[in-house]
Amino acid sequence: MKHTAYRVFKKPFFGRFMRPWRWPEGIDRQHWQQLSIASGSGAQLAALLAESPVAAARGAVLLAHPMGTAAKGFWLKHGHAELxxxxxxxxxLFDLNGFGESGSTTMDYPLDVLAAGQALQARYPQLPVAVVGASMGAAMSLCALAQADHPFKAAVAEAAFPTLLHFWRRYPLPRLGIQLSKLVYPAGERRLRPVHAATRLVGRPPLLLIYGEDDIYTPVADGRQLQQAFSAATHTEFWQVAGAGHTLAYEAQPQAYAQRVTAFLDQHLGASA
Structure with a gap:
């Protein structure tokens, strides 16, 4: 009954994105292993795992997807995973609950990120683990950093929103739903606010925030708000990407993205190891 109520509540937000998942066209499947992960949200999360072809792996990275029917396939389609x-x-890669191949339960998406991260750490206990997220996945990953038992030694967040209202302010019905949730279930709404997570950060993982100058959904100003919040808690870097739309920094500047993100991970996961 509880999950049914949540599925109804989710409709105005995510209904058009919750579609049957398809493997992205033209992407080789041979390196990817299918996994199922039990989340604290009550969902069984569908995940894919692929190891690096490099002999001595530097670490392991969890990728948390943005909203969209591609779900975890976003990272395959746009090349981040192979990079x-x-x-x-x-x-x-994994599907947040209700997206892709994962079952739909509650709105506790940070618990999905947490469960997937813990599963990845358990798989490679000798390696440091980072999380890379985009839009919704980035915001929920930042919220997961406030969980006491998260495994992340570094985080990269592209196009993360400071609060749900920042992202949904243009959409009347979702905006109303968020405002109601602040009255009916304020603790739950706070758990989905990255700016609130900044005040409760666990372990001080260094953070790279990425924002596109052409992003109309999570503009640079929203990113600066998060930068200010997280800079008070941990080492925080900010990259403003010219010519990039929402979640499309790698597409806009592939060489710069590859250099900036891998250098950040190499530095901070290397220091952690």
Whole structure:
């Protein structure tokens, strides 16, 4: 009954994105292993894992997807997963609950990130683990950093929103739903606010924030708000990407993205190891 109520509540937010998942066209499946992960949200999460072809892996990276029917396939379709594999990182992709191949339960998406991260750490206990997220996945990853038992030694967040209202302010029905949730279940709404997570950060993982100058959904100003919040808690870097739309920094500047993100991970996961 509880999960049914949540599925109804989710409709105005995510209904158009919750579609049957398809493997991205033209992407080789041979390196990817299918996994199922039990989340604290109550969902069984569908995940894919591929190891780096590099002999001595530097670490392992969890990729948390943005909203969209591609779900975890976003990282395959746009090339992020292969970039990280070739840079020496084992990579795990997963569907947040209700997206892709994962069952739909509650709105506790940070618990999905947490469960996937813990599963990745358990797989490679000798390696440091980082999380890379985009939009919704980035915001929920930042919220997961406030969980006491998260495994992440570094985080890269592209196009993360400071609060749910920042992202949904243009959409009347979702905006109303968020405002109601602040009255009916304020603790739950706070757990989905990255700016709130900044005040409760666990372990001080260094953070790279990425924002596109052409992003109309999570503009640079929203990113600066998060930068200010997280800079008070941990080492925080900010990259403003010219010509990049929402979650499209790698597409806009592939060489700069590859250099900036892999250098950040190499530095901070290397220091952690």
């Amino acid at each position: 990280l594999r070739q840079a020496g990182y084992h990579v795990m």
